[in-house]
Amino acid sequence: MTISYASSELILDNLIIGYTAPLRDPINVQVHPGRILGILGSSGCGKSTLLSTIAGIVPALGGDVFLDGERITDLRIDERRVGLVFQEPLLFDHLSVADNVAYGLRRQGVPRSQARARARELLTWIGLPDFDERSVTTLSGGQAQRIALARAVAPAPRALLLDEPFSALDAPLRRRLALETRERIESLGIPAIHVTHDPEEAALICSEILSW
């Protein structure tokens, strides 16, 4: 099954990250559609802060973020259309699997039946076709993380940010999911940034790697 979105380019222009003081020198990065930039570094080096800044959770201390030619630095989180997947799946416990995946579509005003139909397509895309009515509390770690990925891509984000999404999984599953995710992001044709402290995982999933 092929699912593709409009191509866009993610540019970080002299971006300064940090909560009150800069964590690093200004960051200059360009990620092309369908490519996955890996950022490899130890804990506390600012990897997660970078993703939070691009997503709009943490304001930039300086510089700019451009997506598809549009300056998004001052946009609210919900206006940026940037997908984010954390280390834990963080699924919404009170919603079914399909309603989790459909959540972003519902926020765009898509009627519930259409959003759920689209969610079922995405569940098939991630290899969990019959999971739509399941409670998220019954899922394994790998299943939950794949559903988190489907939920992030459902509302057609213009870029995808992955914050060590496989680090809580065991090694064989981590390897398999990393390869699957790479294929899927490439097929979506959107830029992605993947941060990790694991060089092997970075080598598996990323098109290019920056070491911090």
Place this chain on the structure above:
Amino acid sequence: MVGAVGRDPRTLTVPVALRYAWLVPAGFITAFLLIPIAVLIGVVADAATLTGLGDIGLWRVAGLAATQALTSVLLTLVIGIPITGLLYRCDFQGRRGLLALATVPFVLPTVVVALALRTLLGDVVPQGLGLVLIAHVYVNLAVVIRIVGARWSRVDPRTVAVARTLGASPLTAWRTVTVPALRSSIGAAAAVVFVFSFTSLGIIAVAGDGTVRTLESVIVRRTSVLLDFPGAAAAAFLQVLVVTLVLVVTVRTRSPRTVGRTWNPRPAARPRTRIGIHASAIVVGVMLIAPLATMALASVRVDGAWTITWWPELLNGRIGVGSPQGALIRSIGIAVATGILASLIGGLAAASALAHRAGRTVAGIGLLPLGVSAATLGVGTLLAFGRDPVDLRATGLLIPIAHALVAVPLVIAVAVPALTETSNQRGLVAATLGARPLRAWWTCYGPVLRVVMIAAGGLAAAVSLGEFGAASVLARADSPTVPVLIERLLGRPGDASFGVAACLSVVLMAVTLVLVGLIDRLGRQRGVPL
């Protein structure tokens, strides 16, 4: 010799002394809770009282009290939930202090709180339903903040961030992600606030205008003024029924207890948000402290001038409705007796719960008074032990016993979690070094139990100092407790009555705050969650 390690090598042998310790709390609870309730039911089952249950006026009071309680719940949630978010999800300087301050109105005697609000708002909001509702919100804010906050601090803030990246506005993310996660805790807080407001007495007496009534006020009036015991029993029975119904529905609809890590709040990243948070914190702080400060000021001001006229009256005892000095001595004596009694009974129940199935049952039954109002306990105690064949009225024990019953659930609620969260490894080490079962058990749990019993005794004393419902029913006309005397003083005209009531309120407020502050400090110093 009995080994100190149990059959399962991960457990300690239960010391013989502890195997039968549950008999003490069981005996106390049977004698002073179950028997009075049985006597109360017996009185209600009497034909005359059954007729009393058909009294349409009683049902009208119940209906109005339920409407008042539901309104109190709604207002407390609307005001309390945003404050909870401020205190548990935003970090700012003084956050912990504000959290402690928000708990203060809940631990203060209700008559004191009502008088404080009456003094502050009297010109704007006259005595009546409006002031009663404001007082209920003020007192119960702590319930919402503590219950909902405990759950909110376990909601991963990144879940909300994910919802925002998926296109949810702040309000939509709150409605679709945060509220569902908090739903069961909001329900639990609502139930507690409903019960407190439905059974309210001190606030009704001081902030009400005589037209606002609860079944609790009906019970006290029928017992103390009309001497209509069957009528009081009927009102108490109806109140117990409603409260039990609310608690059963709450327990049945409760979600499983959430465990997991606690997420500490982080400072807001955006300067504008930081300013908003600080401004909100200042508003909340002023809102919480203003009534208490007004109360303190009222005790030293008359007609716009500073004075300490009323303070010597506390010692001179020239007030017509009773001696303030006598009431203070009496209340402190009752509080000390209550503290000792409640910490012994509650502590033994909690220790037994750790060791024995019967102990766990007794600890469970010991929580029952939570669902029975203080005035109901008072009427039950009076019916069972205030007349032949067992008449304890002359002994002065009735009020400490009733107060201990009110306080025992709090002691159990503090002691059981503290003991169950204590690892038994220290005891196992002691056992391997040759300690006998009692010594090994005490090495493990003794330090915690000692702190918990002292703290719980202090808490019980604080509860006793401010308790109004049971004391209204049980206190003799010539020997009121401080809250009862305050209420009587407020029923008399004149500046002197109000002035002395204000001074007594300030004394109660100060003693309660010192007690609660010491308990909090003790818990933090010894690392025991209280």
